[in-house]
Amino acid sequence: MPRAVETGGLLGRGRETERLDRLLRDVRGGQSRVLVLRGEAGAGKSALLDHLAGHATAAQVVRTAGVEPETELAYSAVQQLCAPxxxxxxxxxxxxxAALSTAFGLSAGPPPEALxxxxxxxxxxxxxxxxxPLVVVVDDAQWLDRMSEVILTFVARRLDAESxxxxxxxxxxAGDALLTGLPELQVDGLPEADARALLATVLPGLLDARVRDRIVAETRGNPLALLELSREADPAFGYGIPATGSVAGRVEAEFARRIVALPAASRTLLLAAAVEPxxxxPLLWAAADHLGISPDAAAAAEAAGLVEIGARVRFRHPLVRSxxxxxxxxxxxxxxxxxxxxxTDADRDPDRRAWHRGYAAFGADEAVAGDLASSAGRALARGGRAAAAAFLERAAALTPAPGPRADRTLAAARARLASGAAAAVPELLAAVELGPPDPVRQAGVERLRARVAFVLTAGRxxxxxxxxxxxxxELDPVAARETYLSAVGAAINAGRLGGDDLRRAVDAAADxxxxxxxxxxxxAALITWSRRGHAVAGPAFRLALDAVPPDSxxxxxxxxxxxxxxxxxxxxxxERTQQAVAVARAAGALSRLPGALSFRSTALIYAGRFDEAAELIDEATALARVTGPAPHPAAAxxxxxxxxxxEAPALIGGLTRDASSGGVGWLLGVAGYSNAVLHNGHGDYAAALAAAREAASYEDLAVLxxxxxxxVEAAVRSGAGEIAAQARDQLVARARTAGGTPWARGARALADALVDDAEADYREAVEQFAASRLRLPEARARLLYGEWLRRANRRAEAREQLRPAYEAFRAMGAEGFAERAGRELTATGETVRKRVAGTTAEMTAQESQIARLAAAGRTNPEIGAVLFLSPRTVEWHLRKIFPKLGITSRKELAAAVVR
Structure with a gap:
C-alpha cells in the first residue's frame, strides 16, 4: 500500500499506526504487549506490520509468516522465529x-509436549x-502450521513483563480459534477520501466520477483491491471484474488472470516459487534448471508485478501464491x-524432501511412502503429532500393500487423535478396516474408536x-475394561437424560x-455403586482409589x-488434584491439563481459595481452545x-441450556446444586429448596x-421438616461409609444439627470442618451455628461464630454468604465494618501463588515452570509483592506469607 509522502505514514491509517506506536512505547517501557491485526485479504495488515518493524528502533525484530502449502510441517513458523x-x-x-532442541531437530530426545x-x-x-526489547511479527497467522499456532498462542497468553x-x-x-480472546485491532477498508486518493495514484488524470465511485464502493476501500482491480480500468467505462464474490476472491481472480497471461516457462517458475515455501x-534456481527453465523466465512475472526475486523470493501478496x-x-x-x-538435500532437510516426493508421486510408490513414514517418526519424536498424521496419511495413500497401508492409516489416526483432531479419526478408521483382517490391528481400531467416541460424544x-x-x-481384555469404563462414564455424564443407558452399560460391563x-x-466399584447403592459401594470406591496412583x-x-x-x-x-495438575504441567500434557485444572479448581473452591480457582478455570478454558472439547464447566x-x-444466574442458566441441548444430565445436577447454593447464600430458602429438590431427584455421582x-439447610429454613429429615438421613447414611474423615463427620454433624436443633452437633460440625482443609464448609458451619445462637438470644456467643464466618466469606469473595453473615452480625448489635484490605489481601491470585512458591524455596525458573511464566515475569511480580507484604527481601517471605 503506498505511503503518503506528505505525512511519512500509511495513507488513511492514523488510528492503526497510533495503536502500534503506543504498543512500541509500552514495550520499550518494560511491558509486554500482544495484538492481533484482523482484516480481509488486501486490507493492509502486512503494510502495518512493516510500519511496526520499521519503527521498532532500538529493538530486535524477528518475523515469520504462515504459508498455505506448509501448514502440515510441524514447527515451521516458530522455528523460523527462534532461529536468530x-x-x-x-x-x-x-x-x-532439551524440549526445544528436540522439537527443532537439533538433538535427539523423548518427544516433547507442546506446553x-x-x-x-x-x-x-x-x-x-x-x-x-524484542518485536515478534507473525503475518498470515491463518496459515501457520498447527504446532506453531499452538505454541505462539500459548506464549501470547503468558507474556507479561518481558519487554x-x-x-x-x-x-x-476468524478461523483461528486459538487467537480468540487476544487483544485485536480491526483493519477495515480505507475511508472514502483516502480510498479516492489511493486510486488517484494508480489512475492518474481524468477519471469519470461514476467510474471512480463504483470502484471505491465495490472494493469497500480495500487497498489491494484498489491497486490491483483498477489496473484494467478504463477511465470512462470502468473495469470488467464482475461485482460478485468476496474482495479477496476477486483479487485472487485478477492475479490468476495475470498468471495465465504469462509465458509457460514463467508460469512454471512462479508455481515453483509458490510451492517452495x-x-x-538458490533452491528455486536449482529446481528451475531441473525443469529446463532459464532464470530469464522470471522477468515476465516480475514485470507483471507478481513477484520479486532478489536475495529471497517475495510475492506481491500471498494471494499471488494462492x-x-x-x-x-x-x-x-x-x-x-x-x-x-x-x-533438496536429503541429509540436511529430509522431511521437506519427503514431503515434495510425496506430492510428486503418481500412484503407489513404497519407496516414497517409506520416506514419508520415516518423516512421520521424526515429527513424532519432535512432538509434532499433526505433522506426523499428515505424513502418515500421505504415506498410506502411496503404500501398495494392503496390510502396511492399513497399519500406516491406523498410525495416522492415532496421531490425529493425539493432536486434538478427534473428528478426523472415524474416517481414517473406516479406511483401516478396508485392509486385510488382522486381530491385533482390529483391536487397535476398536480401542481408538472407543476413545474417539468418548471424546466426541461423552454424555450422549x-x-x-x-x-x-x-x-x-477377545482381542484385548484390558482395553475392553477401559472401554466399558468409558461407556459407564458416558452414562454417568448423560445422567437423568440418558434413560436406561447406565443400567445397560453396567449390565454389559458386569458380563x-x-x-x-x-x-x-x-x-468394579461403579458396578457395585449402580447395582447396590452408595452405602455398599463406599469401601469399593476407597479400594479403587488406592489402586490408582495419585501422580499418574x-x-x-x-x-x-x-x-x-x-x-x-x-x-x-x-492432594490428588494438586498432583494431577503438577504431573500434567511437568509432562506438558496438553490434552489432559484442562481437565486437571478444572478438577483442581473445584477443590480450591471448597478450600476457600476462590481467586486461585478462577485463574485455573480461565486457564482451562484458554487451553481447551487448543485441545478440542472443553472440560465440564461445572467448576465455573x-x-x-x-x-x-x-453474573451467576446467567452463567447457571447457560449451563442448564447447554446441558439439556448436549444431553449431559450430570451438568443439570451441577446447575441445580449451583442454584441451591446461590439462593441459600442470599437467604432465599424457598428458591433454594426448589432447586435442591430438583437436583437431588437423580443420583449424580459426586453432585448428589x-x-x-x-x-437440608433450605428445607429446615423453609419449614419443610419432613423433606429436611429425609435428606438428612440420606446424607448421614452416605457419610457413615467415608471412614470417619473430618469432612464426613462435619457434614453429618451439621445435618443433624439443622434437623434436630442440637447445639452439640453444631459445635462438632465446626470442630470437624476446622480440622479439615476445607475452609468454605467451616465458614458455613459457623454461620449456621451463629444464626442458631442469635435466635436463642445468645448474642455474645453468636458474634464469636458469626464474626469469623463473615471475615472468611469476605476474604474468599463469597459475597452472598458474607452479606447474610453481616445481617446476622448486625442483628446481634455489632456494627459491621467493611473489611479493610491488608497487605496480603491486596495481592492478585497469581501474586499469591508466586509468593507461596517463593516462600517454599522455589527459584524463579522453578516458579515459572509451575505457573507457565517466564522467570523475568516472576521476578517482576516479586518486586510488586514485597511492598504489599511489607518486606524487602525473599528471606522474609516465609514469615510474611499466610498459607
Whole structure:
C-alpha cells in the first residue's frame, strides 16, 4: 500500500499506526504487549506490520509468516522465529532446552509436549529481550502450521513483563480459534477520501466520477483491491471484474488472470516459487534448471508485478501464491514437486524432501511412502503429532500393500487423535478396516474408536462404546475394561437424560472380563455403586482409589476426582488434584491439563481459595481452545454460585441450556446444586429448596451429596421438616461409609444439627470442618451455628461464630454468604465494618501463588515452570509483592506469607 509522502505514514491509517506506536512505547517501557491485526485479504495488515518493524528502533525484530502449502510441517513458523535467538538457548532450564532442541531437530530426545515447548519459547523470547526489547511479527497467522499456532498462542497468553511485543496478522472471518480472546485491532477498508486518493495514484488524470465511485464502493476501500482491480480500468467505462464474490476472491481472480497471461516457462517458475515455501532463491534456481527453465523466465512475472526475486523470493501478496498454486494442473504441480525434491538435500532437510516426493508421486510408490513414514517418526519424536498424521496419511495413500497401508492409516489416526483432531479419526478408521483382517490391528481400531467416541460424544452416546467394548473382549481384555469404563462414564455424564443407558452399560460391563488394574478396579466399584447403592459401594470406591496412583493415570482423572468427594476425603481431594495438575504441567500434557485444572479448581473452591480457582478455570478454558472439547464447566458454575455475584444466574442458566441441548444430565445436577447454593447464600430458602429438590431427584455421582447439604439447610429454613429429615438421613447414611474423615463427620454433624436443633452437633460440625482443609464448609458451619445462637438470644456467643464466618466469606469473595453473615452480625448489635484490605489481601491470585512458591524455596525458573511464566515475569511480580507484604527481601517471605 503506498505511503503518503506528505505525512511519512500509511495513507488513511492514523488510528492503526497510533495503536502500534503506543504498543512500541509500552514495550520499550518494560511491558509486554500482544495484538492481533484482523482484516480481509488486501486490507493492509502486512503494510502495518512493516510500519511496526520499521519503527521498532532500538529493538530486535524477528518475523515469520504462515504459508498455505506448509501448514502440515510441524514447527515451521516458530522455528523460523527462534532461529536468530538460539544463541541464548543455553540460558534456559535443562528440560526446556532439551524440549526445544528436540522439537527443532537439533538433538535427539523423548518427544516433547507442546506446553513444555511453549514454555521454552516463552523463556527464549524473554532471554532475548533482556538486552533490548524484542518485536515478534507473525503475518498470515491463518496459515501457520498447527504446532506453531499452538505454541505462539500459548506464549501470547503468558507474556507479561518481558519487554516483548508479539503481533499477529490474520484474516477475517476468524478461523483461528486459538487467537480468540487476544487483544485485536480491526483493519477495515480505507475511508472514502483516502480510498479516492489511493486510486488517484494508480489512475492518474481524468477519471469519470461514476467510474471512480463504483470502484471505491465495490472494493469497500480495500487497498489491494484498489491497486490491483483498477489496473484494467478504463477511465470512462470502468473495469470488467464482475461485482460478485468476496474482495479477496476477486483479487485472487485478477492475479490468476495475470498468471495465465504469462509465458509457460514463467508460469512454471512462479508455481515453483509458490510451492517452495521458504523463499530459498538458490533452491528455486536449482529446481528451475531441473525443469529446463532459464532464470530469464522470471522477468515476465516480475514485470507483471507478481513477484520479486532478489536475495529471497517475495510475492506481491500471498494471494499471488494462492492463485499460482490453485490454478496449476495436477501434472504440472507434480513436476514442480519432483524437481524441488530432487534439489533438496536429503541429509540436511529430509522431511521437506519427503514431503515434495510425496506430492510428486503418481500412484503407489513404497519407496516414497517409506520416506514419508520415516518423516512421520521424526515429527513424532519432535512432538509434532499433526505433522506426523499428515505424513502418515500421505504415506498410506502411496503404500501398495494392503496390510502396511492399513497399519500406516491406523498410525495416522492415532496421531490425529493425539493432536486434538478427534473428528478426523472415524474416517481414517473406516479406511483401516478396508485392509486385510488382522486381530491385533482390529483391536487397535476398536480401542481408538472407543476413545474417539468418548471424546466426541461423552454424555450422549453409550451404544458405540458398548459395541466396541464387546468386540475388544477377545482381542484385548484390558482395553475392553477401559472401554466399558468409558461407556459407564458416558452414562454417568448423560445422567437423568440418558434413560436406561447406565443400567445397560453396567449390565454389559458386569458380563465382561474382570481385572485388577486401575481401570478394572474402578469399573468394579461403579458396578457395585449402580447395582447396590452408595452405602455398599463406599469401601469399593476407597479400594479403587488406592489402586490408582495419585501422580499418574491422568486419563482416569475425570473419575477419581469425583470419587474422592464420594468418600468425603478432604485431604485426597486437595492432594490428588494438586498432583494431577503438577504431573500434567511437568509432562506438558496438553490434552489432559484442562481437565486437571478444572478438577483442581473445584477443590480450591471448597478450600476457600476462590481467586486461585478462577485463574485455573480461565486457564482451562484458554487451553481447551487448543485441545478440542472443553472440560465440564461445572467448576465455573459452582464458583459463581458461591461468589453470589450478579453474573451467576446467567452463567447457571447457560449451563442448564447447554446441558439439556448436549444431553449431559450430570451438568443439570451441577446447575441445580449451583442454584441451591446461590439462593441459600442470599437467604432465599424457598428458591433454594426448589432447586435442591430438583437436583437431588437423580443420583449424580459426586453432585448428589453436595446437593443434600443444601437441601437440608433450605428445607429446615423453609419449614419443610419432613423433606429436611429425609435428606438428612440420606446424607448421614452416605457419610457413615467415608471412614470417619473430618469432612464426613462435619457434614453429618451439621445435618443433624439443622434437623434436630442440637447445639452439640453444631459445635462438632465446626470442630470437624476446622480440622479439615476445607475452609468454605467451616465458614458455613459457623454461620449456621451463629444464626442458631442469635435466635436463642445468645448474642455474645453468636458474634464469636458469626464474626469469623463473615471475615472468611469476605476474604474468599463469597459475597452472598458474607452479606447474610453481616445481617446476622448486625442483628446481634455489632456494627459491621467493611473489611479493610491488608497487605496480603491486596495481592492478585497469581501474586499469591508466586509468593507461596517463593516462600517454599522455589527459584524463579522453578516458579515459572509451575505457573507457565517466564522467570523475568516472576521476578517482576516479586518486586510488586514485597511492598504489599511489607518486606524487602525473599528471606522474609516465609514469615510474611499466610498459607
Amino acid at each position: 535467538l538460539l544463541t541464548r538457548l543455553d540460558r534456559l532450564p535443562e528440560p526446556q532446552r 513444555v515447548i511453549g514454555l521454552a519459547v516463552l523463556g527464549l523470547l524473554a532471554e532475548a529481550a533482556v538486552d533490548r 516483548v511485543a508479539l503481533v499477529f496478522a490474520a484474516r477475517t472471518p 521458504v523463499g530459498d532463491v 492463485a499460482a498454486w490453485r490454478g496449476a494442473e495436477p501434472a504440472e504441480l507434480r513436476a514442480v514437486h519432483r524437481a524441488l525434491a530432487e534439489v 452416546e453409550v451404544p458405540p462404546l458398548l459395541a466396541a467394548a464387546r468386540r475388544l473382549e 465382561g472380563p474382570a481385572g485388577d488394574e486401575p481401570a478394572g478396579r474402578l469399573l 493415570e491422568l486419563d482416569l482423572l475425570w473419575l477419581t476426582g469425583m470419587l474422592v468427594t464420594e468418600v468425603w476425603d478432604d485431604a485426597a481431594f486437595l 458454575s459452582i464458583l459463581a454460585a458461591f461468589r453470589g455475584d450478579g 451429596q453436595w446437593t443434600l447439604g443444601e437441601l
